[in-house]
Amino acid sequence: xxxFSFLExxxxxxxxxxxxxxxxxxxxxxxxxxxxxxxxxxxxxxxxVGLIWQTVIIQQLVNPMFDKGEWWLIFPGLLGLLMFARMxxxxxxxxRTSLAFYMGSTAGIYLIQTLHGFxxxxxxxxxxxxxxxxxxxxxxxxxxxxIGVISTLIYFYFSKEHTGFMGVTARVGIWFIMISFGAxxxxxxxxxxxxxIGRVQFLVYDWGESIRQIx
Amino acid sequence: xxxxxxxxxxxxxxxxxxxLPVILLTITMSLIxxxxxxxxxxxxxxxxxxxxxxxxxxxxxxSAVLLYTKWAKAGKKLFIRKIAGVxxxxxxxxxxxxxxxxxxxxxxxxxxxxxxTIAGIAILGRVARVxxxxxxxxxxxxxxxxxxxxxxxVVEGAYAEMGKADSYDKDTVRYVAGEQFAFxxxxxxxxxxxxxxxxxxxxxxFAESLLLAETGNAAGAIQIAGTARPEQLPFFxxxxxxxxxxxxxxxxxxxLSKEPLLLGGLKGQDFVKVLIIIAILIGTLLVTFDIGDWxxxxxxxx
Numbered sequence: 119x120x121x122f123s124f125l126e127x128x129x130x131x132x133x134x135x136x137x138x139x140x141x142x143x144x145x146x147x148x149x150x151x152x153x154x155x156x157x158x159x160x161x162x163x164x165x166x167v168g169l170i171w172q173t174v175i176i177q178q179l180v181n182p183m184f185d186k187g188e189w190w191l192i193f194p195g196l197l198g199l200l201m202f203a204r205m206x207x208x209x210x211x212x213x214r215t216s217l218a219f220y221m222g223s224t225a226g227i228y229l230i231q232t233l234h235g236f237x238x239x240x241x242x243x244x245x246x247x248x249x250x251x252x253x254x255x256x257x258x259x260x261x262x263x264x265i266g267v268i269s270t271l272i273y274f275y276f277s278k279e280h281t282g283f284m285g286v287t288a289r290v291g292i293w294f295i296m297i298s299f300g301a302x303x304x305x306x307x308x309x310x311x312x313x314x315i316g317r318v319q320f321l322v323y324d325w326g327e328s329i330r331q332i333x
Numbered sequence: 334x335x336x337x338x339x340x341x342x343x344x345x346x347x348x349x350x351x352x353l354p355v356i357l358l359t360i361t362m363s364l365i366x367x368x369x370x371x372x373x374x375x376x377x378x379x380x381x382x383x384x385x386x387x388x389x390x391x392x393x394x395x396s397a398v399l400l401y402t403k404w405a406k407a408g409k410k411l412f413i414r415k416i417a418g419v420x421x422x423x424x425x426x427x428x429x430x431x432x433x434x435x436x437x438x439x440x441x442x443x444x445x446x447x448x449x450t451i452a453g454i455a456i457l458g459r460v461a462r463v464x465x466x467x468x469x470x471x472x473x474x475x476x477x478x479x480x481x482x483x484x485x486x487v488v489e490g491a492y493a494e495m496g497k498a499d500s501y502d503k504d505t506v507r508y509v510a511g512e513q514f515a516f517x518x519x520x521x522x523x524x525x526x527x528x529x530x531x532x533x534x535x536x537x538x539f540a541e542s543l544l545l546a547e548t549g550n551a552a553g554a555i556q557i558a559g560t561a562r563p564e565q566l567p568f569f570x571x572x573x574x575x576x577x578x579x580x581x582x583x584x585x586x587x588x589l590s591k592e593p594l595l596l597g598g599l600k601g602q603d604f605v606k607v608l609i610i611i612a613i614l615i616g617t618l619l620v621t622f623d624i625g626d627w628x629x630x631x632x633x634x635x
Contacts, residue, residue, distance in 0.1 A: 162512030245616030
């Protein structure tokens with residue numbers, strides 16, 4: 119491996135310090151963790167101010183308005199400006215206009231998106247043939263899909279107590295939900311372990327090499 | 334005889350006038366944005382016939398919500414079954430009050446544009462009312478500025494509603510960090526230092542769910558979580574005392590408040606669920622007998 123420059127050594131040691139001090143939280147809260155936590159939070163706040171200024175204010179508001187003449191963007195711009203009214207207690211109610219617009223339009227957009235992109239495709243995919251001539255495995259899988267979706271929907275039905283037929287069906291639904299959770303759990307844990315491996319590899323190879331070169 | 338001046342109706346009218354520009358602006362913006370999107374995808378057409386099913390479903394859903402809301406407002410008793418995790422929210426706040434420790438509420442780490450965050454903020458309103466009533470300290474760390482503004486509005490409103498406007502501290506809701514794990518690291522530190530007696534996680538969570546829930550568990554807090562993200566739910570189920578799964582999160586705010594508008598929404602959703610189950614059963618039957626193409630095409634929306 120090539121020898122590291124002074125700057126590279128510094129970066130590697132800083133990274134290693136931050137990783138180890140954050141890991142130290144597994145033992146207990148301590149000063150090293152507190153320092154890393156504050157550095158992390160402060161840096162992210164600063165980074166996001168720069169990011170939003172560049173990607174939203176400049177690229178999505180100022181440039182389209184002045185370069186492409188999209189002057190209608192003045193309306194979202196004004197709504198954004200109204201948010202600053204929060205700083206003046208007497209006029210802070212004005213900022214609710216932007217907030218109401220944002221939350222209301224979001225709910226409306228999501229309603230259509232969910233119906234169009236999620237509910238209808240799910241309904242369509244659940245309408246499967248239960249014809250036994252398709253073969254035992256295909257029929258069984260189709261049956262599992264239909265029963266799974268319907269029983270899960272019944273579990274999330276709030277207008278009736280889960281007793282009798284509803285109770286039995288909801289219980290089947292919760293079994294399907296739990297099996298799905300198990301699959302998700304395993305899948306996600308695998309992803310997390312790969313993240314841990316990445317950090318351990320950094321400590322062993324990069325930081326280890328830096329230690330070897332220095333000492 | 335002089336007609337009495339009804340101050341509430343005047344306030345309502347003023348509120349309506351104040352809301353009108355927002356509605357008009359919303360419609361104008363939607364038309365501008367939609368016309369641009371349509372122009373890109375479908376030429377000059379404004380109405381896309383193959384998407385008629387979405388419109389019908391939307392009208393059915395909206396009508397059901399409006400009808401149930403009307404019934405709820407008229408005083409008709411609308412039944413909602415018991416949701417275990419929701420009842421635990423008030424118990425958890427009570428526990429914190431008895432112990433003299435704060436309640437930590439995280440309305441997810443998604444932005445306000447995420448519907449889970451809106452549900453989380455709605456539940457926050459209810460929790461804030463209870464903490465205001467018992468004067469229990471409340472901590473609400475947030476990740477996005479818009480969530481900060483919305484949460485501050487809701488918490489301040491809740492304190493004012495309970496007649497405790499003077500007890501409201503603006504730092505109750507605090508912006509922590511924009512970066513996901515910087516937020517998590519800070520909240521974990523907060524849990525270990527301020528030792529809240531109850532941790533309530535309601536909203537959209539991602540990879541930090543287990544980090545938060547495990548730390549809260551180690552700090553000895555009673556924990557209630559709610560999210561609609563299936564990949565994070567197993568972690569909350571494993572590490573929290575109560576978990577609201579998927580739609581239970583959306584049902585929680587109406588269950589807690591029993592407000593007609595929210596109850597109407599929940600009952601409307603239930604009505605649509607029944608329609609969906611019927612539609613699936615009919616479709617499955619038709620497809621099984623190989624006569625269902627025309628029917629499935631209704632749901633195949635481009």
